[in-house]
Amino acid sequence: MTIICFSALLLGCNADERPTRIGTGVWPGFEPLYLAREDGLFSKNDIRLVEMPSSHEVVNALVAGDLEGAAISLDEAISVAAEGIPLEIILVFDVSDGADAIVTRSATRSGSSLEHALKNDQVALNYGTAGRLLIDAAITNVGLDYDSLALINLAPDQQIKAWDDGSIDAAVTREPHLSQLIERGATPVFTSSEIRGRIVDVLVVREDRLDQHADHIHSLTQGFFKAQQSMKVKDSFLIFAQKRLNLPVKQLEKIYHSLHMPGLEENYRLLDKDNGRLSRTMETLTSLMQMNGMLSPQARTELKTSTKFLPVL
Known part of the structure; x- marks a missing residue:
């Protein structure tokens, strides 16, 4: 015992x-x-x-x-x-x-600017599902498909450096990196508030x-x-x-x-x-x-x- x-x-x-x-x-x-x-x-x-x-x-x-x-x-x-x-x-x-967003260097919140950002810019994306959800909803919103996009796989912390050196013009990101990009002049063109839940x-x-x-x-x-x-x-x-x-x-x-x-x-x-x-x-x-x-x-x-x-x- x-x-x-x-x-x-x-x-x-x-x-x-x-x-x-x-x-x-x-x-x-x-x-x-x-x-x-x-x-x-x-x-x-x-x-x-x-x-x-x-x-x-x-x-x-x-x-x-x-x-x-x-x-x-x-x-x-x-x-x-x-x-x-x-x-x-x-x-x-x-x-x-709203804590996750697609941002671009120069845009207004309108369908045309979102389409322009996705179609013409190098878009940094961390290949997780949150980013995919945003991109998927955004391209559906403006009638694009994935073949129209120039996606670069970059983690959110790497996106800041890439933004600073000019190698990207748009990013799919989340807080706190979202606020840091906005401070650098980025404009949100599509946010998670539009796919809430x-x-x-x-x-x-x-x-x-x-x-x-x-x-x-x-x-x-x-x-x-x-x-x-x-x-x-x-x-x-x-x-x-x-x-x-x-x-x-x-x-x-x-x-x-x-x-x-x-x-x-x-x-x-x-x-x-x-x-x-x-x-x-x-x-x-x-x-x-x-x-x-x-x-x-x-x-x-x-x-x-x-x-x-x-x-x-």
């Missing part, structure tokens, strides 16, 4: 005693998680937030099993699930409402870890929504985020105005497995990813939505 007990101590007598590791990239929409940690709204011993420089690293760690869950974009969640790793979406962080960041948990970490996950979501309420009424939240993200407060204000951050009630509506809007968005995204060769046409995505870890209304 003593040997069994000692072994149990080494492995963790209860799986829920092990910390739940949640990976995130650096993104304003995820900051309520870090505010919740700062304010002690969940135990640091129970929940370990693992911040990484890029979402690509977060996705790799999730696939490798080094994380129980992750804050990632919906298209990234679809890609992971298509690799045969069942996931549950348990929370929606934010919906882009399609570019989404979510919290996913590996299905094979849910049972072992259920109590911690409940604590995490409760802390998140308390912090979200706090950020709406406290100016100190912007100071907190400014220190962590190293962005000017005014730029942060602008970014948060371009993000819709669903509250608890809306999360229930979005994540409803039978009638939730997120399920329809997942179908649209999956089709787009298959059309653009980002997913196999035969791919089966083991991705579910769930409200069972949300705090009680």
Whole structure:
């Protein structure tokens, strides 16, 4: 009996005693998680937030099993699930409402300027689904096709340098790089506000870890929504985020105005497995990813939505 007990101590007598590791990239929409940690709204011993420089690293760690869950974009969640790793979406962080955009050097917001930018300029695009969603909607809007475009694969941080040296005249980008390009004279000609509801960041948990970490996950979501309420009424939240993200407060204000951050009630509506809007968005995204060769046409995505870890209304 003593040997069994000692072994149990080494492995963790209860799986829920092990910390739940949640990976995130650096993104304003995820900051309520870090505010919740700062304010002690969940135990640091129970929940370990693992911040990484890029979402690509977060996705790799999730696939490798080094994380129980992750804050990632919906298209990234679809890609992971298509690799045969069942996931549950348990929370929606934010919906882009202008935080992603197509910008050009000289234009006005009109159909003709958008068509000119897409047809005649070298367009920098990070080949993720958010950028593809914007481009797909934009070319549909003006009656073009992909053969009409001169696309260059550049990550958002590389786009700034390319803009400065004049090698690109248009870009598909997102905050905070969007604000930096606008400061350099770029004009938005198409934004995510025109396809609202399609570019989404979510919290996913590996299905094979849910049972072992259920109590911690409940604590995490409760802390998140308390912090979200706090950020709406406290100016100190912007100071907190400014220190962590190293962005000017005014730029942060602008970014948060371009993000819709669903509250608890809306999360229930979005994540409803039978009638939730997120399920329809997942179908649209999956089709787009298959059309653009980002997913196999035969791919089966083991991705579910769930409200069972949300705090009680």
